[in-house]
Amino acid sequence: MKLSLQWLHDFVKLPKSVSASDLADKLTNHTVEVEGVEYQREAFSKVIVGKVISVAKHPNADRLRLAKVDVRSEILDIVCGAPNLEEGQLVAVALIGAILPGGLEIRESEIRGEKSFGMICAEDELGLGQNHEGIMVLSKKAKVGQDFSVYLGLDDTILEIDNKSLSNRSDLWGHYGLAREVSVFYDLKFPDYEEFCSPEIIGPFSEKLDxxxxxxxxxxxxxxxxxxxxxxxxxxxxxxxxxxxxxxxxxxxxxxxxxxxxxxxxxxxxxxxxxxxxxxxxxxxxxxxxxxxxxxxxxxxxxxxxxxxxxxxxxxxxxxxxxxxxxxxxxxxxxxxxxxxxxxxxxxxxxxxxxxxxxxxxxxxxxxxxxxxxxxxxxxxxxxxxxxxxxxxxxxxxxxSTKIKSEEIKLKASWLDEKIGETLGVEKYVNILRGLGFAVEIDGDILKVLVPTWRAAKDVKIAEDLLEEIVRIYGYNNIKISLPKIEMVAPKVLPEKILEDKLKTILAFDNALHEVYNYSFVGENQLNKLNIDPSSYLHLVNPISSEHTMLRQSLAPNLISNARTNQFKYDSFGLFEIGRVFIDISGNNEKGGESSGRLPYQEKNVSFVIAGGDNVFSRAKGVVENILFRISSGNVGAYFLPGESFPGFADHEKSARIMVGSEELGLVALLAKDISKTIGLKKESVIVEMSFNSLLEIFLAHRNSQYLDVSKYPAVKRDLAFVVDTEVLYNDLRESIASFDPLINSVELFDVYQGTNLPAEKKSLAFSVSYLSKDRTLTTEEVDSLQGRLLVLLAEKFGAQIRNY
Amino acid sequence: MKIKLEQLKKEAIGKLDDFLALVEKTPQEAQEKFRELEQQFLGRKGKLAILLKDLKDLGEDVRKESGEFANNIKKDLEGRFGEVFAKIKIAEPTDASIDVTLPGTKKELGSLHPVTIIQKEIEDLFSSIGFMILDGPELESDYFNFEALNVAPHHPARDMQDTFYLDKKNENGEYDLLMRTQTSPMQVRAMKKYGAPLRAIIPGRCFRSEATDSRHEHTFYQLEGIMIDKKINFSHMKGIMDLVGKRLYGEDTGLKMRPKFYPFVEPGSNGEYTCFLCGGKGCRVCKNTGWLEIVGCGLIHPEVLLAGGIDPEEYSGFAFGFGLNRLVMLKYGIDDIRLFNGGDIRFLEQF
CATH class of the missing domain: 3.50.40.10 (Phenylalanyl-trna Synthetase, Chain B, domain 3)
Known part of the structure; x- marks a missing residue:
């Protein structure tokens, strides 16, 4: 809303010493935000009164004419198309460099071969009316060379007020209401609006309105x-x-x-x-x-x-x-x-x-x-x-009825002191309220306040509302700054917060992935291309784009999009996100209010994509192992199992379930070739997605893990390479070795080989097996015998043959 | 013969393993001990050499086969000894000159999202003065997002044009699920869960049904805070807001406040801090005002305390909120808000 200072002067006599910007500051600091101050003179800067001395035909255009215009300092040649242009007229001339209210900037120009040094303005071009029939002809009072704003008598100053800051104050949508505020800032007399009205209409009336x-x-x-x-x-x-x-x-x-x-x-x-x-x-x-x-x-x-x-x-x-x-x-x-x-x-x-x-x-x-x-x-x-x-x-x-429900609000001066944090005094409180039109009756320490109708319609109902009136008029910036004196309490730190921070550090700094924040929304087309069935997705009633119509159930689709948009800028890269997914089943949070229901499920997932470069699948699994190692203080190792149900975009043969113990945490999925092709992703990409809560369980279970005594006795390390059929899974072999005997304390894969030195359908897996006892030094014989039995078992179970070194 | 060779190999490997397990002497001693072991098995007068002397006594066929076998064993053992030696050998400085100005080995680095970085900075600040850090649902109910926060039933903010609603009606046939438009619903959730006194901040993702351009986003990030205790007042709120400004932008940072209406606080306020770029002199970023509008705050409305199950007669408090996008944009000079959710590594890797 625009506030004219001249108009404001009808109601309050502002001292001359108060400048427009002072007033703007006052309004902003105490009532509503002033966004700008506009001086009318400046709206017509470089527009001056000119006199048309001659009008001649344009040699190359029938509708245009050439005018010579005297603007006192010089005589300008101006090309003009207005039909009403005549010699002797006084006109508004926009000089070169003028910017008209509509935003038009005047430049030196050449129109059909004739130079023009300005513009003779029509009413609409000056923002003064709708008339574009012809140029605006000024009255005889106009003086050649005079600023156009002076001719118009426009020397008002306008404050631009932010409408949003007026949204709860219906009384401020006119000059009179704002003037009341101003009268309080400067302690000025404020007139009754009656003074500006015609006398009360009482009749008698000769007619009756139907x-x-x-x-x-x-x-x-x-x-x-x-x-x-x-x-x-x-x-x-x-x-x-x-x-x-x-x-x-x-x-x-x-x-x-x-x-x-x-x-x-x-x-x-x-x-x-x-x-x-x-x-x-x-x-x-x-x-x-x-x-x-x-x-x-x-x-x-x-x-x-x-x-x-x-x-x-x-x-x-x-x-x-x-x-x-x-x-x-x-x-x-x-x-x-x-x-x-x-x-x-x-x-x-x-x-x-x-x-x-x-x-x-x-x-x-x-x-x-x-x-x-x-x-x-x-x-x-x-x-x-x-x-x-x-x-x-x-x-x-x-x-x-014009009656408005307005109840008396009682408040204590001491209550105000307490809420403000300092004592301003009853007199101050009462003066502010009365200045704003509140009726105040003082009864000892108690103020009985009656809210005026123009404030009762919406915004002032309770004592806190009056507190605001007092504090804002007194000035937020005049209240002293102090820190609360309270009992010290160590804040409770939520483990999920610790884990989330930790995961971000692990992903970004151990594993060189970039954190992204993706939208919580996905689109039908996007899911279709990824071969994901959108039927169970939660939909928005009022989406603003077809790409964001549903709530994501997985972080993968948007990460895959990220991989696509970044693919040509980097040879190989990885991105991660920790964020919520939304599923249409009951979650943990109450809806609240009268409802006893719960909000839909919306827990967090941890997900990342690795795109491009060699061994993407293995690199992705390496990240998973690293995460688990780091959040469990090295106590938990992940293993990977094949599975039946992977998302539609996964190559099912090249995807795995991420396991810890008997629990499934999520999946590692290589993007299927046909899907990559459909979406235009040229780089081999792997998506990993895990449940944050599952990771949290692991984190909590190993948060207080104890230091393990370093064995006083030596470990005996033996390297064993097995040749097995390609179908035999590493994980099964590893499990069998690790669980074979308590003396086996670690089993590490160090080589996988498949190729020329081996028959087809065979692969070699080389393990480093470590034997350790906590109470004695193992003898070579003891280890040999253990290993001998292990080899027999593996040969029986997997047809594993020792590969000769 | 073969059996003897196998046994020898086993013995040697066993000794090597034992040796490795026991390495705890100084490197020099370990090296000496290793040399001894090497001599013992592979030396000219070592066990293998002695065994091989017997080769010549064998018949031609057997000798050839055994010779090959022995050779393999020898290679194997040499390999093993080599590996072990590599583990204990003392690095010797090379004599070749190096170009000291060459860069180090490149280490691949990832990055944290700039909002994560700034959020963490503010979290650290508030945890240091006793605030909890909470998190809450992004898909909210109409009750917590609006009603409990004293937003009138027909307030324009509740319009479809401002808020994303979920296409899922409740038993009364109303849409009562939405994407939270602010982190403020967590005020009431936190009060209900933890009661008073309470000090908490809640960073999080918020949504508004708004077309995106360089300055508008339908998905953005806020950080909410509340402090509730006995006799908390306006002056205290200023104290904490002032502290935040000084911690974010330096000790000389000033705080300026002015009235601002939010339904869930009374009185409500906007907080501006001295522009950190120009120090208050006025520049492009602060639009020549010398101040940056950073925070919204206010004393918590009694209706909101009641909704959170806290007696407004006994307790009072204040709430505040920062726009994290804005803080990040100001700090790094980012002029397009769409970069936050754009997933472009060229942007992300700069933080």
């Missing part, structure tokens, strides 16, 4: 005046200037009067041409009804939209916009001026439904004080009577 309110919930209060003997014409200069200053385009004296009151008090008004409406009914729209609004657009309506209708059809969408047919037109002689209170949510919804948000709807959405309605009518009447002295009130209608 108005019916059918929905008093959506329209708690409605009032209207029938005014006759009005003439539609241009508004007087002061009125136009005020509107222009705050960015409202002047239209005609009647419409301008309604807009003026809205911008001043915050109460929107609407004027109907009386001859076009026989009666008014405030009701919900009927199915299939529609309305053509002032902006010439047709809008379908429905029963949730409140309308003002005449006997046949809607003539306005209540609180949002009027109808085209019944609006003010050039011949209007009589008007019905509406000043009503509409329910905030209904107005917001109606505006959203028809897709039209207006200055009016924006205000109604904030919950307006119905007590503004009669004031606004009388203020508008006063302005209309100024432009149409013969205007006369023929009828007055009002219905509903």
């Amino acid at each position: 108005i019916k309110i059918e929905d008093s919930i959506l329209c708690p209060y409605y009032s209207a005046l029938k005014i006759i003997n009005v003439t539609v014409k241009d508004s007087p200069k002061w009125l136009k200037q005020r509107l222009l200053a705050v960015g409202m385009r002047p239209i005609n004296n009647l419409v301008d009067a309604t807009n003026y009151v809205m911008l001043e008090l915050g109460q929107p008004l609407h004027a109907f041409s009386a001859e076009k409406v026989n009666r008014l009914v405030v009701r919900r729209a009927k199915k299939d009804e529609s309305i053509e609004t002032l902006d010439d657009k047709e809008h379908a309506l429905d029963s949730e939209i409140l309308v003002i209708a005449n006997s046949d059809e809607p003539v306005a969408v209540a609180g949002v916009i009027g109808g085209g047919k019944t609006g003010i037109h050039d011949g209007t002689k009589e008007i019905i001026l509406e000043s009503a209170n509409f329910e905030a949510v209904a107005v917001r919804k109606a505006a959203a439904k028809i897709g039209v948000r207006t200055d009016s709807s924006v205000r109604f959405e904030k919950s307006l004080d119905p007590n503004f309605c009669p004031l606004a009518l009388r203020r508008a009447l006063k302005i209309i009577q100024e432009t149409c002295p013969k205007a006369e009130v023929l009828a007055y209608f009002n219905s509903g």
Whole structure:
């Protein structure tokens, strides 16, 4: 919202010493955020008054003419296309370098071979009206060489206020309300709005308005005046200037009067041409009804939209916009001026439904004080009577109540001291509240506060609200800084947090993977390409893109996309993410409120992709082993098993389940070739995905693992290479060796060979087996005998033959 | 013959294993001992040599076969001895000159996401003053995201145009599941779980139904904080916010506050810190104001305390929230918010 300082001066006499930026700071620090200060003079910088000395034909264009324009310092050649250009006219000339309100920058140019050193402006180019019929011809008062803003008398200063910061303050959507705040900052006298209104409308009235309110919930209060003997014409200069200053385009004296009151008090008004409406009914729209609004657009309506209708059809969408047919037109002689209170949510919804948000709807959405309605009518009447002295009130209608529920709030000064953290004193508290229009009665230490109607509509209900009023006016920055004095407690540290940090370090720094944050969403097309069935996925009602319609059930799809987008920039790379996945089954968190249900499952997964380079599968498994080693203080080793059910994108023959003990933690999957081809991933890629909670269990189980005595006796290490059929799995062989005898304390694979020195269908697996006893030195004979029995077993079980060294 | 050779091999390997297991002397001593062992088996007068002398007494065929076998055994043993020696040998400086300016062996490095890095910085700060670090659901209920936070039933924030709702209706036929629009729902969850007094921060992912461009993202990161205790007041909130500014941006950092409306606090405030780039003089980043808008905060609304099961007569507190994206963007001079969720290594590896 734009705030004109000249307008503000109607209500508060600001000392000269207060600059616009001082005021902007005050407003920002105490009430609402001022986003900028705009000096009107600057809006027309490099636009000056010029006199057309001669007009000649353009040699190469019929519609264009060449003007010589005197701007006092020089005489400019300007090419102009306006039909109304004549010698002797005083005109607004935009010089080279001027930037017009619409953003047009004036440059030296050549038009059809003729040079042009500026532009003679039309009204619309200057942002002063809609007229583009021709150039704007200035009055005789204009002086050649004068700044155009000086000619217009535009020397107002405008503060741009952030609308968002006004969202809970319906009383600040007009100059009067903001002036009240300003009066408190500088301790200035603040007038009653009555002073600016025509006298109370009491009648008698010669006519009765036929108005019916059918929905008093959506329209708690409605009032209207029938005014006759009005003439539609241009508004007087002061009125136009005020509107222009705050960015409202002047239209005609009647419409301008309604807009003026809205911008001043915050109460929107609407004027109907009386001859076009026989009666008014405030009701919900009927199915299939529609309305053509002032902006010439047709809008379908429905029963949730409140309308003002005449006997046949809607003539306005209540609180949002009027109808085209019944609006003010050039011949209007009589008007019905509406000043009503509409329910905030209904107005917001109606505006959203028809897709039209207006200055009016924006205000109604904030919950307006119905007590503004009669004031606004009388203020508008006063302005209309100024432009149409013969205007006369023929009828007055009002219905509903302007009462607002406003309870007395009791609070103790000592409570305020305690909440603020320092004592400002009862007097200060009372002065601030009274300045803002609160009625305060002091009863010992207790303040009994009555909230004014314009604050009771929405924002002030409890003692804490009053605390805010006091603190903000006193100034947040004036309150001293102190640190709480409380009992020391060591914060509880959650193990899941420790593990997550640890995992990130392991993945990024032990394993050279880059952490990504991917979207929690996936799209149907994406899943289809990866051969993943989306039928069990949770969907968004209102996705904003077809790529993000569902909640991910796995971190893999987005990591695969990452692999694809990065593939040409790096030979080999890896990315990881720790994030939540969402599954449509009951999870651990309560929904809360009245529901006894639970939120859907949304636990974390740990996932990474390794793409490109040699041995991707083995490298990925290496990372898994590293993770488990590190989170279990070296106590847990992972092993890998083939499986039946892998995600659709996996090469099932080249994927494995990640196991620890008998628990499955997740999977390692090589991306299937056909899938890679479909999605355009040229690098061999492996995806690993594990359950964070499973890792957490392991982490917790080994968090307090004890130091193991280093054996005093030597370990005996023997290397054994076996030749087995290729189908024999490493893991089975390893298991058999490791569990063969308690004296075997470690089994490490150190070589796998398959190739020329071996028969086809055979592979060699070489293990380093270590034998250790805690209570004696093992003899060579003892180890030999153990190993002998082991070889027999392996030969029986797997057909394993010792490969001769 | 073969049997003898096999036995010899076993013996030698056994001795080597024993030797390795017992290496605890100084390297010199170990080397001496190793040489002894080597002489003992492979030396000119060693066990193998002695055994091989018997070869010539064998018949031609047997001799050839046994010779081959013996040779293999010898190679094997030499290999074994070589391996063991490699383990105990003392590195000797090489005489070849080196180019000392050559780079070191390249070590492959990964990276942490910049949000993780900044988040951790703030977490460390708050844990050092007794705050817990919590985590919570990203898919939230309407109750915790709005109702419990005193957001009116028809507040615009609840519109479909601002909030992602899940296509899953409750028993009353309403959409009551959504992607949380803020980390604030964790205020009430934390109060319910831990009660008062309470000090906690909650970093996390949030969502708004908003088209993305360089300045807008539908997925972003916040860090929420709450402190609840007896007699916590506005001045204390300023104290903690001031502390945060100084820890984030240095001891000379000032704090400026102004009113801001949030339904779940009263009074509500915005906090600005002295621009760390220009030190308050005014620059492009702070739009010449000398200040950076960093934090939102306020005294917790009594309705919110009640929703969390805490008696507002007995306890009071404040809550605050940082936009992590914004902190990271300011710190590193990032001007496109889409980079955070873009997964581009060229971006990620810089942190």
